Amino acid sequence: MNDKELVYEVFRLDDWRCVVCGSNLKNNLYAQRAHVLSQGKRMRKRYGNEVIDNTSQQFATCSLECNKKLSIGYAYPLLMDRIAELTRQNKREEILEIVLKHIQEKEKGV
Numbered sequence: 001m002n003d004k005e006l007v008y009e010v011f012r013l014d015d016w017r018c019v020v021c022g023s024n025l026k027n028n029l030y031a032q033r034a035h036v037l038s039q040g041k042r043m044r045k046r047y048g049n050e051v052i053d054n055t056s057q058q059f060a061t062c063s064l065e066c067n068k069k070l071s072i073g074y075a076y077p078l079l080m081d082r083i084a085e086l087t088r089q090n091k092r093e094e095i096l097e098i099v100l101k102h103i104q105e106k107e108k109g110v
């Protein structure tokens, strides 16, 4: 699959719904694929392309705002390592569960 096909595959996997807010992605011009572990050079160097480009750590989002929420950034190295490990095992559902919980805790200020 080329990259565009991969984006559609991710939307299909998430049933054309934003995994963060649940909104419908059909006819949404801002619909975008989010990477939990970002595509940045440092992240690629740390985990390799096979992790970063794996759809197990990529999810459908409705907007840049929801995309940003899903990206865990560089501040949580233990969580990053856990996500990478689960990605290698293709445990997509488990990754989403962990990341959504992480977002909730961050919003609550835990």
Ligand SMILES: [Zn+2]
Pocket (backbone or CB within 6 Å): 018, 019, 020, 021, 022, 023, 061, 062, 063, 066
């Ligand atoms: Zn959303």
